[in-house]
Amino acid sequence: MIQLDLNNAASFLSQDWLTSRQDRLEKARVMLEEGNGPGGDFTGWVHLPRDYDKVEFARIQKAADKICTDSQALVVVGIGGSYLGARAVVELLRSPNYNLKKKDTPDIYFVGNGLSTDALIETIELVKDRDFSVNVISKSGTTTEPAVAFRIFKSLLEEKYGKEEARRRIYATTDAHKGALKGLADKEGYEEFVVPDAIGGRFSVLTAVGLLPIAVAGIDLNALMGGAAEAMEALAVPGLDNPAWQYAAARHALYESGKSTELLVGYEPSFRFFAEWWKQLYGESEGKEGKGLFPASVEFTADLHSMGQYIQQGQRIMFESVVSFQNSLGSYTIPNDPENVDGLNFLSGKPLSFVAEQAMRGTILAHMDGGVPNIIIKADRRDERTVGQLIYFFEYACGLSGYLLEVNPFDQPGVEAYKKNMYALLGKPGFEEQKAALEARLNG
Ligand code: PA5
Numbered sequence: 001m002i003q004l005d006l007n008n009a010a011s012f013l014s015q016d017w018l019t020s021r022q023d024r025l026e027k028a029r030v031m032l033e034e035g036n037g038p039g040g041d042f043t044g045w046v047h048l049p050r051d052y053d054k055v056e057f058a059r060i061q062k063a064a065d066k067i068c069t070d071s072q073a074l075v076v077v078g079i080g081g082s083y084l085g086a087r088a089v090v091e092l093l094r095s096p097n098y099n100l101k102k103k104d105t106p107d108i109y110f111v112g113n114g115l116s117t118d119a120l121i122e123t124i125e126l127v128k129d130r131d132f133s134v135n136v137i138s139k140s141g142t143t144t145e146p147a148v149a150f151r152i153f154k155s156l157l158e159e160k161y162g163k164e165e166a167r168r169r170i171y172a173t174t175d176a177h178k179g180a181l182k183g184l185a186d187k188e189g190y191e192e193f194v195v196p197d198a199i200g201g202r203f204s205v206l207t208a209v210g211l212l213p214i215a216v217a218g219i220d221l222n223a224l225m226g227g228a229a230e231a232m233e234a235l236a237v238p239g240l241d242n243p244a245w246q247y248a249a250a251r252h253a254l255y256e257s258g259k260s261t262e263l264l265v266g267y268e269p270s271f272r273f274f275a276e277w278w279k280q281l282y283g284e285s286e287g288k289e290g291k292g293l294f295p296a297s298v299e300f301t302a303d304l305h306s307m308g309q310y311i312q313q314g315q316r317i318m319f320e321s322v323v324s325f326q327n328s329l330g331s332y333t334i335p336n337d338p339e340n341v342d343g344l345n346f347l348s349g350k351p352l353s354f355v356a357e358q359a360m361r362g363t364i365l366a367h368m369d370g371g372v373p374n375i376i377i378k379a380d381r382r383d384e385r386t387v388g389q390l391i392y393f394f395e396y397a398c399g400l401s402g403y404l405l406e407v408n409p410f411d412q413p414g415v416e417a418y419k420k421n422m423y424a425l426l427g428k429p430g431f432e433e434q435k436a437a438l439e440a441r442l443n444g
Helices: 019-034 054-070 084-093 117-127 144-161 163-168 180-188 208-216 221-235 243-256 269-286 308-313 352-369 384-404 413-426 432-442
Strands: 003-005 073-077 107-111 132-138 170-174 191-194 261-266 294-299 318-327 374-381
Touching (some): 054 191, 084 384, 107 117, 132 144, 163 170, 170 208, 261 269, 308 352
Parallel strands (some): 073 132, 132 170, 261 318
């Protein structure tokens, strides 16, 4: 199970950092448990690892098996919460080089998460002459970026296979009842998966949103959900030794002491998109009403040679939350060199993981000495069970943390502002007045 080591943050925290928040944490726990706090309609993820739809779960696995049989590539169309979770888990459990690896599962390409013409053309080039399927994911069914990308890949599939076969290669993950994508999927007869009403995008990785692409990558869904279920049971137990309580309280205490930035630190290149997922989770949940820690991330040791300078000596506004996997999956021993010209023979015969561990220990102390508190989040290894635990840990702590901050952690009203402007500037019907006003401002 996930464990927290707060030894390297303790000197920055008051003696009562945890006990003084105990009552508020208990209230937050009850609100999450009963779904009766702010945004309570969106707490369906709290019991999801136990209550998930087992029939749909089996259908997801079946669809993944079909895709593995008839496709060399899967194109996943989605943005934000309809994208980051799947990519995070595929990269963390398989590899950031997943598509380059020798494997018996399809390549996976993520599109519709931006509006880059060049990126889109590149993906079309990569898949057009191969057998491929498409999983289009959008809870609202109206988000511009994935809707545009889907239109393009749908027509590519229809040109390549004809309408009937294209229909069999498109999987739509969307709302159960409403939205343009739902209407299209019903009309065309695509296989459909549901984003449950009570689960918002950034909490949806363990629904069909994340699970279909994750299963296509050959990841064991049962083990992933099993790990999440273990975390759900463990973290539901109230108490000051609950690691989610400790994490939520420590980051809240550091925020109140003047730290404004939390850096999520990983030591595995495969962790990069997990950190992107985490940034959305915490940024969208807490960044509102002029409040919230700014969630950022770094990859060590690479970023010690770039951002390390700022972390050590720049503005003293940050703390670090280090996700540390306690066991590598493999091992590699540093070879001996009889000539020792590089002077490295003091490391001969040592595993590379030993060097990494000393780098981490040294970095934590250096940063602490530089005024950067460190919270260490200990996870076992990069396997399905542990990653399931880690996902649930961060989700649950995020719910607690949002309630400590006294915001609604489950809405994202700020995301709408750019969308409205974009719709207006694009000339979407109904936005005529805003268009004129915006054009006048932009044209000076
Ligand atoms: O967390 C969220 O709600 C957002 O990031 C959404 O997931 C994102 O905007 C995509 O929305 P949709 O799934 O409706 O296309």
